[in-house]
Amino acid sequence: MDISAFYQLKDRLYASVAAGCGTIKEDFRLKRAIEAFEPLAKANKVFKKLYDMCVGLIDSEKPSEIIVDCIALADALAVTQGTFAEKAITHKQTDSINSQPAYIYSSVLSNRISELQNNTVVSINKSIAFDPRFINAFIKKIGTNSVNFEKCAETLLKNYYGESIIPILKELVKEQFSNPKANGKAVDYIALIAKEKENDFYIDIAFDENAPQTVRASAIKAMAFQPQNAETLEQIYNTQKGNAKKSALMSLAKIGGEIAERNLQKICQKFAKTNAEIIAISNGETCTKFVKDYISQKLDGKISPEEQELIVTMLANKKGLESEILAVARVFLDYKIIDLNDMLVENVINNDDEYYKQLIKNLYKKLPEFFGNAYFWLSVVLTDEEFSTETAHNINKIVNANREYYLRVISRLRYFSLEDTFKICADNYGNSMIDGLPVTQKQILRLLNIAGDVSYLEQAKTIKRKSAVENEIVSCIDISCYIFDRLYNQTAFSVDVLKIVRQKAMDFVTWCVDNYPTAESIVSFNNMTNGKASEQRPHILENYIDFYIKYKSRAVHFSNLRLVPEDILIKELPQVIQKYSDEYEKNKSILIGTQLKELNRMKKALGL
């Protein structure tokens, strides 16, 4: 039965309310709708009721009261007339991502999703990673410009979802066509997982005029995985503008070869700083020669910091420029040397080529004072080669020159359960080239040899007055203790490795407690002995204070005493105070007097 007359009447009733009930008497459209509804009313009892009410409405003196009832009835009737069948053709979902619902509390899942949304993801376990609700939240975040999120995304994509997520990412790419501000991240992630396997997809997007520029640019970049794309890329480079053009050249630079070389020649001939990034990517002859000539020109005069940065950028991935690197190192600012080292390390990380490893070794041999950093990371973390005597000696020398820096980097070692791997995390100041680099357990043991070295501390005992050097030494001890304390119970280590780690930890911390105590070393010792420090070293507090009075000629301040575990303080404080009170009685030493003051202050704070 065609009930369109009913819907028209319903619409007119609503329109009458909107127009104002005062006009109902003159509302000819409403009257017409009621008349058109009459046949339906004759066929159906409930429609008849509505019809009768509407007829009464027209001539009513109080239309506002009646129209409420009319609409209420019309709404109810509309519900009863509502249909639900769906006619579209359907098909079963192809299992793509192999999701698995996690039976977890709503609050737990919400927290993890909030972390994702706020780019503060710290850790996710497998069960949450595969929950479809989490996956949905993750997909919605793709496109976010956040370093934290991108790192999390890369881990999830490479280690968990893999190629199964590609169909979903492809859908996302299509959805982005309607967003001119879309940033092409979905394509980048497809490329990250699939590399050359989705070459046809990249080409389709690259040539799709409906796609936003940035999405096309990402697709063009991804074409670099397939060397056969060189001609197509040249075509894009010659016909397109903006991001697409630049991306095409970047991809050509990555692929290399004849086509790349002839196109790179053009930008080298008319060099603009904005092309430095492209020159950096290429390891071909054209760019290498350009950089060589560029450096040679600049060395004639003073090189500004901006130009130093440019040179470091363009030296990346180049072979045969060892002399040039040595030449710039001699004139660069200190902090640019660090960048130079970073670049050398990145060359090793990004290129599976022995040349770059040998380059670092050669540079270090010639200018050890400049290239120690790159040499250190190459020897300790980027290879698994056993140390030769010479290498061990070199590492020692490098670390001795800047121990605190290396210990701080080692202290950023973290275990990532999502990937079942250890990595060195970023620090608060920005990304270092070593950040996020996976470190094997064998390499961790090497790093712990450095953290556990006490040889420099033997001589350090004799440094009397508080100085920058003394502060640095104490800092090194504390950082090492922190490293060992954190790794002491790290169950991610294999059983054998954990045994070695614990031995190294105990050796170092015990040595410090006995020979060069700090508050941190006492805390670590107490943690490692499960709170039984006092049993193993009954005079640990006394030794700590004695050391500073005897070797450093200064008192241990209240702020350091506070860090000592409370049970140790409660146990030893009375007798230590007694000891120094007796001593003070004998010789009235100012130093002892000061120490007593600090000890009594601590006693009062504990309520003893």
Add this chain to the structure above:
Amino acid sequence: MIYSQGVFPEIVKKATFLSEQPDDSEVNNITSLCIKLASSIKKSIAYIDEKLETGEVLPEDNILYEAMGNVWKLAQLKEIGLYKENASILQLSFVVIDDDIHKALVDTAYWIDVETGEISRTENIRPIRALSYIKTQDSAFDLYKVKELYRYPGGLNRRIRWEAAETEKVKDNKIFEKVLSLAEPTLSEAVKKAKNELKNTMSEPVVALLTAFDSIEFTDDQKPVLKKGEETILLQSNENYPETCEVLKLMNNNFLQDGALLGEFSYDPISRKICLCPISIVVKTGIVRLV
């Protein structure tokens, strides 16, 4: 918003955010709410008049009591027999709804009585200004055995509350098979039930039912469709569950066959269709939450 308070704040909010040139659907939306308010007032006046006439002033099983602004005490509900003894209920879904009209967070859960199949809801209302004073609720996976389960007046999806309950871990799949057997066996029956509730002016705009399905499939443009026998219905997210359809797209196919869907039925006056918003799926091995 399943939230048993007046419709007036909703009208104010919709009016506040009305566009400069409102279209028919915006105007009709507010008109519909005004009709609801007018009906409530009319019915409330009649209710009070009747009370005055008969002298029966105590409250009874009638939603108007709360609609007029009164607050039920559990003792009152017990007195008028609105409680069930020794109820066994299982939570089917849990969500925290941000009710910005009333400036509160509402912990909302749907529960099923494993004996009768009745679907009820719990609401823990936490005003924003008092968030730190009210305990939040969370999802629950155990079977709740409630000595005295209080039921608020209403039609389908009555609000329930209890003071104490024992929980029993779900050890095997029998309970889920039982729940599956309690689902509406056909779409027509589920829709009929929903329509009977939705057509009442004073009812909530959504009705939650557990509906059996053979499969959930997808159209070419990736919209989910529930299929039971020859009957089909398009699944659409709503304001309180905005992403459940997208989560469905990511669901393993194993969970999209031979199960039952907890969903909110509603009527869309623009398409003139009965809509279904998915919330949870019950299968033989468990309950899969989409939110």
